[in-house]
Amino acid sequence: MTINGQHHEITIRNTRSEDIPKIVNLQKESFPYLAQYGNIWHPSELESHLHVFPEGQFCAELNGEVVASATSLIVTLNPEYLEHTWKQITDDGMLTNHNPKGDSLYGADISTHPKVRHEGIGKMLYDKRKDLVMKSNLRRMISGGRLFNYCEHADKMSALNTLKR
């Protein structure tokens, strides 16, 4: 990756427990709105992710700094497009519902620090997820997305129309 004309190496690797404070800081920068309400990963949740599914937790390192991270778990949805909330599918953020015998990799969270966005780091993390899907012989990858601030418009407009605008 080139910043101010200088080449910098990005390393994508599995998250380790010593990364947890760095990921909490990254979350504050990446989700400032949610951070105001404490709706970002807590250290205890990140510890739980590493406990239940270390192979599914990735981060990006740039010059010793954690600049992006991605959280995943394995689930089976029945029926296969079962409606769910983020809270349900992540077992309230703990991923304790992770099922190693499941058939779908579920992307629970991804963020890149605002100062290094649009440099392909998000894609690199997704590529790691795809490798994991192949290696684990899973059927698919699923990710949920958020319509930022939709709650402020929900009484006036459907989610689909909000997306179209």
Ligand SMILES: CC(C)(COP(=O)(O)OP(=O)(O)OC[C@H]1O[C@@H](n2cnc3c(N)ncnc32)[C@H](O)[C@@H]1OP(=O)(O)O)[C@@H](O)C(=O)NCCC(=O)NCCS
């Ligand atoms: C989404 C996010 C992880 C992308 O990270 P990134 O490292 O910039 O990703 P990449 O550089 O690989 O790809 C960027 C591409 O993703 C797409 N993209 C990024 N954010 C998007 C958004 N909010 N809506 C639609 N597309 C988006 C664009 O096509 C963009 O292409 P561009 O750089 O040509 O504009 C980053 O923008 C982020 O952290 N956002 C805030 C946190 C968030 O919303 N996370 C997802 C929900 S958990």
